[in-house]
Amino acid sequence: MTEPAGREPAEASADDSVINTSTGRAHGHDDCPKCGSTEVSRKGETLSLICGFCRYEWVGTRLEDAHGLGDGIGDLAGRTFMSGAADITSAETLITLKCQGCGSEVVVDTGRTLEARCHWCRSILSINDKIPNGAVPDGIVPFAISKEDAIARIGQFAGKRKFFALKRFRAEFKPDNVLAVYLPYMTVDGNVTARFHGKGEVQTRRYTVQHGKTSTTYYDADVYDVVREFDLHIDDLIIESSATRSNIDNRANTNNIINSLLPYDVKNMVAFDSNYLGDATAEKRDLNIDDVTRKAHVQFLTMAREGIRDDLMQYDRGVRWTHEDMDVHGSRWATVFLPVWLYSYAEKSDTGQVMVHYIAVNGRNGNVMGSVPINKARLWGVTFLATVLTAAVAWPLGAAIMVAG
Amino acid sequence: MDAVILGSSSSSGDIGFFGLVLLAVPFVVGWWTYRSLYRRYRNQDQRYRYEYTTAAVRSRLQRWDTFDRKNNRQRNRDIHGRNDDDSHERADHATVREAQAPRVAQEERLAQEAREAEPAREAQEPRAADTPREPGA
Missing domain, CATH: 1.20.5 (Single alpha-helices involved in coiled-coils or other helix-helix interfaces)
Incomplete structure (x- = not known):
């Protein structure tokens, strides 16, 4: 991670705490800059977009470069967020777009997707800028794993877990039913100071004493008051911004499977452009920064604890931390769509309870994880x-x- | 972890203990079989290992290590209540404070020039005492 000092966030808006990632474009046609066709798609697994009509190619803007994300974490003060992470102020998911091609009105369900094809003139209509219901993120990390590859990986994963799999699951398993989904997340950088206080022990002697037929080993130790204080600059911690997905409860769901696909290479996220979505569906963010702040702080604290472990080697009997203090001087938030190939199977128990099992593939590095219902x-x-x-x-x-x- | 080592100096005791272990082995094998197969299929222990995979740079580390006392004749290999080896286990007292306002604003406030102090009371012109009113006036 790089840490140049004193870099100002690019494109700071009137309110210094908001980094403006709005495109300023009207919803509707998101067309080729050269010929105006709306038949735009991704070029293979690259970050390039290509016009299906004139074959003109262009590359989306990397947010890391455009807004200096990852830089200046040590200078973060207060809460800074990109405009896509602004609070959700509308629960409305249906948005009506007027087609610039033929004038007809097309409804887009932004809870599932951010594109729709006009049923009259066939041109593609897109949500091209931030909307107050949280459906449009700041960035997107496009798929790098093809559907065929994902099907093969899911098939291989399930194939190794056939013997104890539920009979119905084995009979109904069809990896071709895998779906491409963009799930909503937030990335957060943190500029924190942590201070830990506790007791540490250093072993000074070890000896065994005989008590009749048995023997006992004893340890002598020196006890120290241990205090550690340090700064920690955290870069791109990823947090679920969907309430459903962030509810990880192994008794009721298998959301931990999706969670375990993290991390992603969010450094490569590009500014959101609905042309990257392709045929994938997208889940809408429904959590605000305030809703996930507590979780982020707990994870900062855990990272700080993990970050100091290597400095405690002299305490061979370990350390008992009694006080943990953390000052979050500054944080920087962005919202992002991350790609997942998802296969799901609903298991209905005898009591009528339904448990949805996921086998999921990280759409970037191909890591696969899943839950297979058991016989x-x-x-x-x-x-x-x-x-x-x-x-x-x-x-x-x-x-x-x-x-x- | 409790590291008390119990043993017997007599060979008959050793044999009896080993025999008991063999009696318990099938149950341990059964438990291990169920648990490992269940885990392999359901992967309930899988999660995002953010504490290992998220980039974090530590700086300005300060240490205070002060000898407190001796703690002899302990039967455990580890300090009582050890929690440094599990970063998810919170200490008894955990506090997180978040700065809502940028620190720059605070600095600006502190950088303001000190207000001029009020003149000392002693330096004021002594006020003339009112003329005592005539009783009954």
């Missing part, structure tokens, strides 16, 4: 068999040894 009868059967077989060997041996003893 518990088979699992218990194999567990019982393993127990019985082990007992068949261990118990006679144990009995013989005890009798002999």
Whole structure:
């Protein structure tokens, strides 16, 4: 991570705490800058966009370069956020766009997607700027893994977990049903000072004492008051900004699977352009910075604790921290769409409860993780068999040894 | 972790202990089989390892290590209540303060020139005492 000092955030708006990423463009046609066609798509797995009509190519703006994200973390003071992370002020998801091609009105459900094709003239209409319902992020990290690749990875993952999988899951499993989804996240940089206070012990002696038939090992130690204070500059911590996705409860859902796909290479995020979405659906952000601040602070604290571990090696009996203090001098927030290939399967239990299992692929590096519903009868059967077989060997041996003893 | 090492100096005790271990082994194997297979299929322990994967630069580290006392004849290998090895385990007292206003604003306030002090009371012109009023006036 680079840390040049004194860099001013680029394009600071009238309110210094907001970095303006608005495009200023009207919703509707997001067309080729050369010929005006709306048939724009991504060029393969690159960051380039290409016009399907005149083949003109251009590249989206990297937010990291345009706004100096990742720079000047040590200078952050107060809460700074990009305009895409502004508070949600509208619950309205349906937006009506007037087609510039034919004048008809087309409704876009921004809760799922940010593009729609005009059903009369076939031109593509897009949401081209921030809207107050949180549907448009500052940046997007486009897919780098193709659908075929994702299907192969999901098939391989599930293929290795067939034997104990639920019979219905095995019968109904079709990795071709995988969907491309952009999920909403926030990235946060933090300029913090952490101060930890506790007790640490250094072993000075180890000895064993005999008590009749048994012996006990004892340890002597020197106890120290330990205090550590340091600055920590955190770069691009990723946090879920969808309430549903951030609710990780293993008893009720498998959201931890999606969570485990993190991190992504958010340094490569480009300014949001709906042409990057392609056929993928997009989930709308429904959490504000205030809703996730507490979680971010806890994670900052955990990172600070992790960051000081290497400095405690002399305390070979460990340290008991009793006080943790953290000052968050400044933070910088941005919203981003991250790509996920998602296969889901709804398991209905005998009680009628539904558990949705995900097998998901990180759309950038191809890491795959999943939850496969289990045939518990088979699992218990194999567990019982393993127990019985082990007992068949261990118990006679144990009995013989005890009798002999 | 409790590291008390219990053993027996007699060979018959050792054999009895080993026999008991063998009796318990099948249950341990059964528990391990169920747990590892369940984990392999459901992956409930998987999560974002942000504390290891997020870039963070530490600076201006200050240390205070002050000898407190001796703590002898402990039966545990680790300090009681050790939590430095699990960064997710919060200390008894954890406080996070967030600066809402930019620090620049504070600095500007502190950088203001000191207001001129009021003249000392002693330096004021002594006021003339009122003429005592006549009683009954």
